[in-house]
Amino acid sequence: MTTLHSLQQMVSRGEKIATLTCYDASFARLCAQAGVDVLLVGDSLGMVLQGANSTLAVTLHDMLYHTRCVAPAAAGCWIIADMPFGSYQQSPEQAMRNAARLMAAGAHMVKLEGGSAMVETVRFLVERGIPVCGHLGLTPQSVHQLGGYRVQGKQAEQAQQLLDDAQGLSDAGASMLVLEMVPSALAATLTQQTGLATIGIGAGPDCSGQVLVLHDMLGAYSNGKPDYKAPRFVRNFMHGSDSIQTALSRYVAAVKDGSFPAAEHCF
Ligand SMILES: Nc1nc(=O)c2c([nH]1)NC[C@@H]1CN(c3ccc(C(=O)N[C@@H](CCC(=O)O)C(=O)O)cc3)CN21
Ligand SMILES: CC(C)C(=O)C(=O)O
Numbered sequence: 001m002t003t004l005h006s007l008q009q010m011v012s013r014g015e016k017i018a019t020l021t022c023y024d025a026s027f028a029r030l031c032a033q034a035g036v037d038v039l040l041v042g043d044s045l046g047m048v049l050q051g052a053n054s055t056l057a058v059t060l061h062d063m064l065y066h067t068r069c070v071a072p073a074a075a076g077c078w079i080i081a082d083m084p085f086g087s088y089q090q091s092p093e094q095a096m097r098n099a100a101r102l103m104a105a106g107a108h109m110v111k112l113e114g115g116s117a118m119v120e121t122v123r124f125l126v127e128r129g130i131p132v133c134g135h136l137g138l139t140p141q142s143v144h145q146l147g148g149y150r151v152q153g154k155q156a157e158q159a160q161q162l163l164d165d166a167q168g169l170s171d172a173g174a175s176m177l178v179l180e181m182v183p184s185a186l187a188a189t190l191t192q193q194t195g196l197a198t199i200g201i202g203a204g205p206d207c208s209g210q211v212l213v214l215h216d217m218l219g220a221y222s223n224g225k226p227d228y229k230a231p232r233f234v235r236n237f238m239h240g241s242d243s244i245q246t247a248l249s250r251y252v253a254a255v256k257d258g259s260f261p262a263a264e265h266c267f
């Protein structure tokens with residue numbers, strides 16, 4: 001069974017943490033059988049399941065429903081649930097109220113996007129018994145502020161801000177951190193300096209683990225436009241696999257042996 005403690009032990013011995021998003025019981029069973037360590041009930045479900053072009057319209061009810069679908073079937077996996085847009089930014093009390101509902105639905109940890117502005121909220125949740133995962137770099141709930149789904153932290157000033165944000169989240173008691181679309185060298189520095197278990201998506205090979213959206217790594221997602229191209233960090237593991245089970249197992253193996261991500265998936 002994967003626990004926060006066993007994840008930290010994996011980090012200590014240099015074993016990579018294989019993470020996938022998951023939204024339902026059937027895939028939770030397949031992922032658990034394939035040896036996926038962590039399942040993220042991501043608000044990416046707004047794009048993947050609901051067909052929207054951002055994650056902004058996802059509700060707490062949506063997240064509760066999918067967490068309840070995943071949890072009973074996720075045998076042994078560590079389950080992280082995303083806090084959706086608008087469910088935690090107002091105050092630590094609002095975040096606590098909604099995080100408690102996600103935990104009651106079966107999550108083991110909640111994830112929220114943002115840096116210094118979220119430090120007080122992270123401390124509030126952790127002091128009240130809720131494990132918290134941060135999310136820095138490309139934070140999709142801020143897509144309209146960031147001007148698109150773009151790599152973050154390329155300029156020195158942005159990179160320093162990310163380092164300060166990560167340290168702040170770590171000091172506040174966060175135990176994991178998703179790094180999305182940041183240069184590999186910066187993600188490596190963040191991982192070394194903060195002591196957090198970092199889970200990268202487009203953040204290079206030197207994170208403590210990797211995550212992909214399930215439908216992306218199975219080649220099952222497109223935004224419906226004829227010129228759709230998957231993000232650079234995606235590898236389709238159905239290529240060369242005869243079944244979904246094989247693709248999931250090959251993903252776990254590639255994360256564990258360091259062959260994913262390769263340079264072509266990184267910034
Ligand atoms: N299916 C899916 N996969 C994801 O990885 C994902 C979601 N949905 N929804 C929530 C966010 C949004 N994400 C995205 C969405 C698009 C790009 C993208 O189009 N990237 C291109 C262009 C980069 C650029 O313009 O600089 C790339 O080539 O990486 C990246 C991340 C990551 N998350
Ligand atoms: C892409 C991952 C990190 C995520 O936040 C999601 O799936 O919502």
Ligand SMILES: [Mg+2]
Pocket residue numbers: 042043044055082140
């Ligand atoms: Mg998310």
